[in-house]
Amino acid sequence: MKYLIGLLLILFSWGYILAQSLPIIPLPQQITAKSGQFVVSSQTNIRFDLGNENVGLAASYFNQWLNSYAGYSLAFGKAEKNTIILELSPNVQLAEGYSLQITPDQIKIQAWQPAGLFYGIQSLIQLFPVRATGQSSLPCVDIQDQPAFGYRGVMLDVGRYFFGPEQVKSFIDMLARYKINRFHWHLTEDQGWRIEIKKYPKLQEISAWRNETLVGKLSNDAPKKFDGQKHGGFYTQEEVKDIVEYARQRFITIIPEIEMPGHAQAAIAAYPELGCTDQKLGVATYWGVSKNVFCPNEATFKFLEDVLSEVIPLFPSPYIHIGGDECPKDQWKTNAVAQEIIKREKLKDEHELQSYFIRRIEKYLNQHGKQIIGWDEILEGGLAPNATVMSWRGTEGGIEAAKQNHTVIMTPTSYCYIDYYQSLHPDEPLAIGGYLPLKKVYSYNPIPKELNAEQAKYILGAQANLWTEYIKEPSKLQYMANPRVQALAEVTWSGEAQKNFPDFVNRLLTHQQVWKREGYNFGNHLFDIDVQAAAEGNGVKINASNPSQQGTIRYSSNGSSPTVTSPAIGNKLDLNQTGTYVFQSFLDGQAIGRSAKLELNFHRAAGKKITLSTPPSPQYSGSGNGSLINGVVGSNLRFNDAEWLGFSGKDLVAVIDLGKATAVKAVKLRFFSSAGQWVYAPKAVKLSWSNDENRFEKSQSSTIAAGKDNIVAPTIALKKAKARYLKLEISNFGEIPAGAPGAGNRSWLFVDEIIVE
16 A cells, blocks of 8 residues: 555656646646657648638648648548547637647647637647657647636837838747737837828828937937938738738737827828927937827817728727827817817816817727727726726726726736846846846736726736837847747736746746747846845845756855856855955856846945835835845946836935944935936935934935936035934925926936945
């Protein structure tokens, strides 16, 4: 009996290990390992219902893939052995679910609908060896699988930079591999109109082309530089039909986006009567939010209805995305037509005027059998009756819409904007900003905790967004998308209960080998060092890791590159002296991945205790409040590293406890300034000091003069000050001024190291 129990445990463990090691992304819901292998060769047959076109699409896809992989395809046959069977079955009840059973004699994929067969094929393909030989041995297994969410999406912006039809198809191919079923195609922008509208030829002649493009980052504090090169392009309606059909054959629905009422400058450049002023405009040549928006007059509504009348027949999708985001109201406030509509319709303000605009477009689309999706700004002024909300400015918009019984697609910037930096390494290519590493994407749960079970039903799924202000080449597009798309694919297919990041990384390593074989670019940061310095009130503690959680991390303290004999960091490293520390991953005795350098300045507040009046925003919280006194200075170029703390529209009070009365000569501060990203240095800083944390009688103030550089670094010098407690009162800049990006919104405050000398 003991022998039998031991044998069963061994077999169970073996099955579990094999199931975990199968390199399938997204992870199936249930995997049961079996003994044996099935060998695929040119003699293997494939069997399916020849009379079902969509089943035939799935079979054809597999044969095309196999031919590109191994150099042969499978003939149709009716044999029971050495056969791959694709079969529709009522036993698999979910529309996209499937069953994949591999025995030594046959492979059988069953599904309720053809989409399920297609997804089963994707899992099957991922079981093939990375490199083909004459025949391929696949492990026997029983997989029962279904998606956690019905909407699994990725958005591609082709308005900022145009990507041709073949490049779009390549992008769609990668989505299909990972069971993404919605492709959101962002087709119109201030910087370019990308879809042919036959009734309005100037959209192709003028709106599709800009004369030049901004070089580098947009900044109000420095002169703009341009490349002097004309850029543009558009998709003919025949090309759109071809791409839509290409996606359909991969069971992906394309949702087109026609932006309104904002992001409209390219259209207004061709047809000035659509705008709110008489100003002659060109297609926008730099990024940001243009104040040139559609005027809510009858000419505009006629134009948009004409446009949509040509768009609707091209896309079988039940949805049309109408944008609705980032629409400045400045021109509406001074436009006679806009003000007359507000008065006539008894609207409260320009926000309700936008709601009026969206409702009119929704009514037209509903009459033509389509529903609208809009960014979460469409909530402002009242939500259109049948609208679906795409929640991007955090989760609040999605929560509000779900509580109003509206369907929601979650795509918050902090988890789903894959145009953000994916690594903090100085060699990273230019990106719009932010910091969204692979692990954070993977950690996302699309169901907000604020919703009850009934309200959660309105969350359709989630979507990754790839904006292209700083993505011109297809190789960079691939680099920014992968592997973060795969992480979100697992979030939306496998669900919260199935997620296991270390296991995901192990599976991803195999996929990266496949991408290398195919020449497909990707962000490879699995062995790059992520190092954080935490001040916990009792010194500075260093935590270094890599996403793979494999290998050994070694370090040096003199700025030199670590070697295989350098000390290992262990779980945490306690530091108490100034130095240049370098950290490196080692695997099998070899350095792997990119190293990380940490310049530690052990000043008088380093590693002490700090309390803040308000917590930083979650996406800019660094390594905690102690990031401000951990002895490490943040980047001079961007505020997305672990050292900068960001506060949205709020003042900040910070109190530092030095532990005992200490002589203080000066306090040096660092603030980020980047008007193009809504980030402003504070108006003023007040420093107070005392030996009693409840009474601060001595103080000194400093007015901050915003400079043109990214970094504003005032120094507050003190004479004969001795104190245990230092109190800093930092005043947020306040409302962003008119004419600047984000005008009317509260500015962001970003604070770096507080150096006490």
